[in-house]
Ligand SMILES: Nc1ncnc2c1ncn2[C@@H]1O[C@H](COP(=O)(O)OP(=O)(O)OC[C@H]2O[C@@H]([n+]3cccc(C(=O)O)c3)[C@H](O)[C@@H]2O)[C@@H](O)[C@H]1O
Ligand SMILES: Nc1ncnc2c1ncn2[C@@H]1O[C@H](COP(=O)(O)OP(=O)(O)OP(=O)(O)O)[C@@H](O)[C@H]1O
């Protein structure tokens with residue numbers, strides 16, 4: 001006998017209980033009628049979206065979630081529906097999975113392992129379950145587990161001991177580079193002990209600082225991948241199991257993991273697209289300088305939203321090189337995005353005039369540089385207000401780490417696509433995008449980066465070269481290494497200490513920065529929470 005299971009690798013909008021319920025019912029019908037599946041499996045907390053955060057603390061939200069689950073169950077016929085939902089037991093919320101069958105809730109599993117590190121806060125919201133859930137699916141005992149349950153010994157083995165011959169693990173596992181390999185490795189470790197095949201169903205789509213990449217998969221009992229869904233695409237697909245003495249997955253399509261730079265590019269595109277769509281913006285606007293950060297951000301936005309929904313503004317000052325304006329024009333034209341040219345000199349002059357008397361006798365310094373960045377911020381926010389387009393900031397992770405950006409200037413905006421992308425990766429992403437079609441002039445990639453806020457300014461006047469800065473930052477921010485560790489790894493003491501100091505001192509800036517999407521092991525934002533006011537430092 002064969003068992004057919006549909007994997008629903010779909011995007012659910014956080015908080016949209018009604019919309020998500022409709023998607024679940026529509027997909028269940030499609031899985032039953034088109035795919036002829038015995039069961040359809042949705043991701044973790046599909047009904048609520050992930051992560052629902054403090055919505056879980058609201059009684060009205062939890063009551064409505066319970067009502068929607070009953071509604072879905074009532075309308076479920078001819079197929080088993082397995083889905084994640086927030087369980088409403090007064091004072092005792094659980095992160096649960098339900099098996100819906102023939103108009104009823106047939107079984108419930110409560111997640112055992114609640115992740116409470118990195119971007120996860122599940123202990124703030126949920127109590128841990130302790131019981132296994134094994135149900136009969138067309139004569140096969142099937143166990144359910146939820147996401148983190150796979151990352152620790154316990155729940156999967158317990159389900160197998162309770163008789164499960166197949167595990168369905170439902171997930172909301174966010175992307176970072178190399179995550180597919182990590183997931184499949186832990187899954188392999190678990191089933192090596194449990195000795196049963198496993199179906200892993202992941203969420204897809206962008207949600208604030210997170211992006212979910214899908215890449216759902218099936219492992220046979222030996223840990224071989226017999227199916228893998230594509231990354232960053234919705235999919236409703238079936239996988240078959242031959243059920244004799246053993247339950248064996250039948251070989252299906254195995255999507256190859258994308259090369260790293262391409263997967264980051266897709267993650268950023270997905271994050272921008274979903275942030276704009278889910279927050280109902282008409283499109284996006286950004287300042288286009290002729291530098292690489294804004295060039296890449298424009299390409300990402302155009303790929304995410306379509307060129308006709310993205311506008312750019314070129315705002316030359318007295319320090320802007322003619323080449324920069326020319327390159328910015330070429331970038332907008334190559335992508336087919338509308339652009340406006342608005343010199344900032346009149347506003348800059350007006351501000352200097354207004355401050356002249358108060359600042360008499362004080363030498364020019366970064367104050368004047370910052371006024372230029374803030375003139376641009378005012379203009380860009382006007383575009384955002386008038387056109388209902390989100391303002392994308394262009395700062396990358398290297399700059400955000402060391403505070404090389406102006407508060408209320410180039411940091412003004414609503415979403416920061418490159419916030420977790422180190423500068424050296426910005427270059428690789430630009431080259432990758434150009435390999436699809438040339439949209440960023442080669443000299444923009446080749447030229448040394450400059451903020452163009454004073455004559456002949458180069459980033460390297462204020463910062464170590466990115467070839468030194470980025471690896472130091474990776475050690476300090478992503479791997480929590482000490483300055484001594486960094487020096488021991490061969491970096492100059494002066495640079496190591498200076499970089500660590502800049503990172504520590506600029507927490508206040510990052511706390512005021514717009515959200516951006518996590519693509520590395522450790523991003524700024526909910527993934528790295530340091531005090532602003534802090535007596536510990538280098
Ligand atoms: N602990 C704290 N908590 C809260 N606020 C704090 C603070 N410490 C300073 N501040 C405030 O922050 C101000 C300093 O920050 P801010 O006004 O931003 O100015 P600041 O960091 O001094 O200057 C901006 C830097 O970014 C560079 N930049 C600007 C624009 C673009 C780029 C680029 O690469 O694209 C680079 C620019 O060359 C300059 O080095 C202080 O005057 C004070 O008001
Ligand atoms: N002349 C300009 N016209 C329009 N926007 C500008 C201009 N100068 C700066 N900006 C905005 O401020 C941001 C920060 O400036 P900055 O020069 O640091 O970045 P960049 O030019 O994109 O890249 P790079 O850091 O490589 O120079 C730009 O990305 C852009 O959004």
Ligand SMILES: NC(=O)CC[C@H](N)C(=O)O
Pocket residue numbers: 044115120146147148149151171172173174
């Ligand atoms: N939602 C979860 O339990 C996710 C935790 C898990 N370690 C992951 O990132 O895949």
